[in-house]
Amino acid sequence: MRVIKTIRELRAWRKGRKDVAFVPTMGNLHDGHMALIKAAKARADAVVVSIFVNRLQFGQGEDFDAYPRTLKADSEKLEAAGVSVLFAPDDEELYPRGGQECHVEPSTLQNELCGIYRPGHFRGVATVVLKLFNIVQPDIACFGKKDYQQLTIIRQMVEDLNLNVMIVPVDIGRADDGLALSSRNGYLSAEERQRAPQLFRAISGVVKALEKGTTQYADLEKAATKRLTDLGWKVDYLEIRRSEDLQQARPGDKNLIVLAAAYMGKTRLIDNLEVTLPSR
Amino acid sequence: MRVIKTIRELRAWRKGRKDVAFVPTMGNLHDGHMALIKAAKARADAVVVSIFVNRLQFGQGEDFDAYPRTLKADSEKLEAAGVSVLFAPDDEELYPRGGQECHVEPSTLQNELCGIYRPGHFRGVATVVLKLFNIVQPDIACFGKKDYQQLTIIRQMVEDLNLNVMIVPVDIGRADDGLALSSRNGYLSAEERQRAPQLFRAISGVVKALEKGTTQYADLEKAATKRLTDLGWKVDYLEIRRSEDLQQARPGDKNLIVLAAAYMGKTRLIDNLEVTLPSR
Numbered sequence: 001m002r003v004i005k006t007i008r009e010l011r012a013w014r015k016g017r018k019d020v021a022f023v024p025t026m027g028n029l030h031d032g033h034m035a036l037i038k039a040a041k042a043r044a045d046a047v048v049v050s051i052f053v054n055r056l057q058f059g060q061g062e063d064f065d066a067y068p069r070t071l072k073a074d075s076e077k078l079e080a081a082g083v084s085v086l087f088a089p090d091d092e093e094l095y096p097r098g099g100q101e102c103h104v105e106p107s108t109l110q111n112e113l114c115g116i117y118r119p120g121h122f123r124g125v126a127t128v129v130l131k132l133f134n135i136v137q138p139d140i141a142c143f144g145k146k147d148y149q150q151l152t153i154i155r156q157m158v159e160d161l162n163l164n165v166m167i168v169p170v171d172i173g174r175a176d177d178g179l180a181l182s183s184r185n186g187y188l189s190a191e192e193r194q195r196a197p198q199l200f201r202a203i204s205g206v207v208k209a210l211e212k213g214t215t216q217y218a219d220l221e222k223a224a225t226k227r228l229t230d231l232g233w234k235v236d237y238l239e240i241r242r243s244e245d246l247q248q249a250r251p252g253d254k255n256l257i258v259l260a261a262a263y264m265g266k267t268r269l270i271d272n273l274e275v276t277l278p279s280r
Numbered sequence: 281m282r283v284i285k286t287i288r289e290l291r292a293w294r295k296g297r298k299d300v301a302f303v304p305t306m307g308n309l310h311d312g313h314m315a316l317i318k319a320a321k322a323r324a325d326a327v328v329v330s331i332f333v334n335r336l337q338f339g340q341g342e343d344f345d346a347y348p349r350t351l352k353a354d355s356e357k358l359e360a361a362g363v364s365v366l367f368a369p370d371d372e373e374l375y376p377r378g379g380q381e382c383h384v385e386p387s388t389l390q391n392e393l394c395g396i397y398r399p400g401h402f403r404g405v406a407t408v409v410l411k412l413f414n415i416v417q418p419d420i421a422c423f424g425k426k427d428y429q430q431l432t433i434i435r436q437m438v439e440d441l442n443l444n445v446m447i448v449p450v451d452i453g454r455a456d457d458g459l460a461l462s463s464r465n466g467y468l469s470a471e472e473r474q475r476a477p478q479l480f481r482a483i484s485g486v487v488k489a490l491e492k493g494t495t496q497y498a499d500l501e502k503a504a505t506k507r508l509t510d511l512g513w514k515v516d517y518l519e520i521r522r523s524e525d526l527q528q529a530r531p532g533d534k535n536l537i538v539l540a541a542a543y544m545g546k547t548r549l550i551d552n553l554e555v556t557l558p559s560r
Contacts, residue, residue, distance in 0.1 A: 103384075
């Protein structure tokens with residue numbers, strides 16, 4: 001595995017190479033990331049993984065400085081997984097002037113769900129992903145469904161800006177008790193970690209009700225939110241949406257997704273579950 | 281010359297080809313465009329010219345519908361000039377949903393100079409240029425200095441978004457009497473056409489004063505604006521800026537540019553002249 005720090009060296013490596021798959025990450029790799037890498041390896045000759053903690057997508061008061069940086073351990077995992085290139089630029093390589101003058105402004109979906117609580121976050125994500133796409137020039141790129149809103153916004157960006165990249169969505173990796181794998185799980189105390197699967201159970205409950213044919217979306221959302229609140233969570237949102245584009249779900253929609261973001265103590269966790277209802 | 285209407289066919293043509301130069305246009309080609317094409321041909325094996333009147337960069341009340349569409353005559357000129365591909369997508373090919381969800385948001389320079397009078401214009405320009413870049417995937421792209429603010433914004437976009445395209449600026453083409461070549465010159469009456477070089481003469485006068493060492497920029501701007509106004513022009517702006525980034529010029533700056541936009545009757549014309557002052 002080559003470790004590449006500069007855009008120039010990455011471009012030189014890329015030249016003349018075919019079939020490159022790309023997995024952008026912020027490092028602190030867990031099994032969820034490894035599933036992305038496996039999906040990438042299955043689809044291309046060469047896999048590039050980037051590790052870059054992107055200042056642009058962290059809001060004020062968020063955990064940019066505290067975000068776990070574990071390059072040595074990550075590097076060993078990637079080597080063992082048969083990755084071709086680890087692209088690990090520093091801040092100055094991607095933001096030589098300290099920030100960006102020019103941004104990608106995603107669709108208005110950026111201002112909903114997580115976007116309400118993290119203003120500017122998806123703009124920062126879309127901008128850095130486009131930069132990385134332009135540097136790596138991948139044929140395909142793998143994104144986890146855990147960040148489902150991010151995945152949707154990236155898909156819309158690819159379509160709207162005519163990027164020649166195939167986006168491959170990869171299922172959420174979960175611990176045995178159902179908790180979605182996330183770097184931020186490392187912030188949880190032992191006691192919080194034990195209670196954390198309540199979030200998954202709450203959205204699973206909503207999925208079961210949907211599968212039984214309930215179309216009272218607002219009631220389901222309210223009840224599940226109350227259940228979590230009673231268990232001590234601070235819920236940012238718990239919503240039923242259309243999985244295709246994350247627009248408001250209407251009775252009759254068959255492809256739905258239940259998404260939630262909530263605080264367990266000081267740690268903000270997100271999770272979601274897709275559900276496809278049978279045609280009746 | 282191949283005439284290509286779809287993204288799919290353009291991508292198929294592009295595959296495996298090296299050294300592609302690109303000239304994006306809105307058609308109605310004049311000698312200014314032909315100079316861009318000449319510059320492109322000198323630098324690459326294959327030249328792609330696009331003709332697309334981009335709805336996104338026209339404001340309300342602007343001349344989108346009236347904009348001259350002369351595809352047959354343009355096509356003959358391009359053929360004669362040895363262009364490889366004319367890419368002429370229709371509206372639906374580039375905006376299949378009627379518009380864009382996701383945009384490129386250029387630097388704050390988009391809100392100055394022409395941006396004050398054409399809100400959203402440079403966002404529309406940057407977005408379509410990025411789309412076209414992603415479709416054509418050129419190695420180099422030629423832009424005229426006549427739209428100097430556009431050139432600067434595209435350069436910043438390329439740098440900020442890490443696009444792998446070399447931007448080649450091409451000098452303004454002028455009629456014998458100094459008038460900058462522009463599709464919009466076609467809107468002028470015979471009498472207006474005769475007076476139109478007054479704009480070029482006004483900015484030339486400012487350049488001469490700068491070359492003599494004057495650093496009273498505001499006075500120069502005011503005097504030239506008054507001269508034009510007295511001649512019957514409605515001046516949007518006439519400003520001295522730094523040519524490198526179009527930021528405010530300060531005494532001591534050596535690389536300057538005088539830019540102006542003004543109405544001759546109902547026709548809005550723009551022009552500019554760069555000046556490099558000797559170090560003293």
